[in-house]
Amino acid sequence: MPEPHEHTPLDLPDGHPFGPHNLPYGVFTTPDSPTRRVGVRLGDHVLDAGAAATALGSPHTGLLTAGSLDPLLAAGRPIWSRVRAELTTWVTDPAHRDTVEPLLHPLADVRLHLPFAVADYVDFYASEHHARNLGGFFRPEAPDPLTPNWKHLPIGYHGRSGTVVVSGTDVVRPSGQRRAPGESDPVFGPSTRLDIETEVGFVVGTPSPMGRPVPLADFREHVFGLCLLNDWSARDIQGWEAQPLGPHLGKSFTTSVSAWITPLDALDTARVNPPERTHPLLPYLDDATTGPTGYDLHIAVAVNGTVVSEPPFSLMYWTAAQMLAHMTVNGASLRTGDLYGSGTVSGPTEHEYGSLIELTGNGSRPLQLPDGERTFLADGDEVTMTAWAPGPDGTRIGLGEVTGRITPAAPTG
Known part of the structure; x- marks a missing residue:
């Protein structure tokens, strides 16, 4: 039998409006780091998407370690779908739990920024x-x-x-x-x-x-x-x-x-x-x-x-x-x-x-x-x-x- 685990931000109530079926993108900083990072909202937490991509060896790490959503936006629909599929796996597959959990920041503790450069x-x-x-x-x-x-x-x-x-x-x-x-x-x-x-x-x-x-x-x-x-x-x-x-x-x-x-x-x-x-x-x-x-x-x-x-x-x-x-x-x-x-x-x-x-x-x-x-x-x-x-x-x-x-x-x- 798998080892039981403590309740974590990955364990959301069924049907939470910001559950794995949602995963909106934003850009955030933390009090201990002014570097802007791409984040994905999960419940009342923000996943550092770039850090997760780096730790899990994603081929899309470069897009998710940028300081804005601009590179991801420019990448096009096939890449958008692949990145979303990766993120869904990272926050739902128990095999990634130990890697992902430390990369979740309470929403109340981060500062959110304009997530992309508005062109027109x-x-x-x-x-x-x-x-x-x-x-x-x-x-x-x-x-x-x-x-x-x-x-x-x-x-x-x-x-x-x-x-x-x-x-x-x-x-x-x-x-x-x-x-x-x-x-x-x-x-x-x-x-x-x-x-x-x-x-x-x-x-x-x-x-x-x-x-x-x-x-x-x-x-x-x-x-x-x-x-x-x-x-x-x-x-x-x-x-x-x-x-x-x-x-x-x-x-x-x-x-x-x-x-x-x-x-x-x-x-x-x-x-x-x-x-x-x-x-x-x-x-x-x-x-x-x-x-x-x-x-x-x-x-x-x-x-x-x-x-x-x-x-x-x-x-x-x-x-x-x-x-x-x-x-x-x-x-x-x-x-x-x-x-x-x-x-x-x-x-x-x-x-x-x-x-x-x-x-x-x-x-x-x-x-x-x-x-x-x-x-x-x-x-x-x-x-x-x-x-x-x-x-x-x-x-x-x-x-x-x-x-x-x-x-x-x-x-x-």
């Missing part, structure tokens, strides 16, 4: 419920709150990659020009309508050459994984500047992403069909025969610890594969580390709205929180987004949270 950042507007809600606020006189192009292509804007930050980074309230309703001239100052946008971000691994569009069928060959994303938005700055062009300073001050990137291979059981299409799609966006390309992600949004919304990602009209196809159809190339967001995730009911502008009816009905009313965010507020997806055999797959706390605007002049 694009943000979409893929939820029909969100688009209809905002269209009703901003174009109340229009017969249809959707713009004429909305059902024909996934609308997006090019953001600022240099202000993408890891979860836990404070968000400084932005200042800028804003014009109050009924006023003829703008004023300058801190945003008074600071908002959240509950999103899912997709991380590109394999690049593509300029001039060659990426078809729908190649989505999984280029996208490594996904994470939660909060595209913080200054609605007053955005509303004044976005005439006639799109978002700029109202969005570019901060975008927060989770410290953990969940590989697409972990989410195979969470794939679902998108909502029924109501307009014929051009061939490069037509996904009628591609199989399920949506993801059944259940998101919760909390402000200062109180859950205010639970947006369902499964209802997004445009899928991540369609966003990628549209983003490259003009010949724009992909780079390793490109990040693109889904746009605000919202459902049909109030408790499923993914932004405060929707939850408060454009500021007309404040949220009632234990610490007072909110229409938009106050200094000191902390927003946390969490999520899970259905996993194999009735399990859940946890997504790494994304959180940020609002700090006062920086002095100007």
Whole structure:
């Protein structure tokens, strides 16, 4: 009989959302070493993936001993699958227990970092419920709150990659020009309508050459994984500047992403069909025969610890594969580390709205929180987004949270 062993971090309860069926990737440091290392989350611990690869003689040691996920992202899908298979074996095979156990660090004892170098950042507007809600606020006189192009292509804007930050980074309230309703001239100052946008971000691994569009069928060959994303938005700055062009300073001050990137291979059981299409799609966006390309992600949004919304990602009209196809159809190339967001995730009911502008009816009905009313965010507020997806055999797959706390605007002049 095998020798009994003490309970260790490898002995997780059945169905733990961060069990061996998940294994998201991140980058961490420890108090005794400032060297950044690739880590894999297992339960409430982080496995030093590079140290495990070195100790176990992995052919992929070079990828896992890097200081970021960039080399692994660039390696391509066949390597992603092999590395994932290795990691699964390392944390489940009793033969590796003595080697792996000492390489597990308590999550509470490590510092997490932005796990990859963000190359380009694009943000979409893929939820029909969100688009209809905002269209009703901003174009109340229009017969249809959707713009004429909305059902024909996934609308997006090019953001600022240099202000993408890891979860836990404070968000400084932005200042800028804003014009109050009924006023003829703008004023300058801190945003008074600071908002959240509950999103899912997709991380590109394999690049593509300029001039060659990426078809729908190649989505999984280029996208490594996904994470939660909060595209913080200054609605007053955005509303004044976005005439006639799109978002700029109202969005570019901060975008927060989770410290953990969940590989697409972990989410195979969470794939679902998108909502029924109501307009014929051009061939490069037509996904009628591609199989399920949506993801059944259940998101919760909390402000200062109180859950205010639970947006369902499964209802997004445009899928991540369609966003990628549209983003490259003009010949724009992909780079390793490109990040693109889904746009605000919202459902049909109030408790499923993914932004405060929707939850408060454009500021007309404040949220009632234990610490007072909110229409938009106050200094000191902390927003946390969490999520899970259905996993194999009735399990859940946890997504790494994304959180940020609002700090006062920086002095100007």
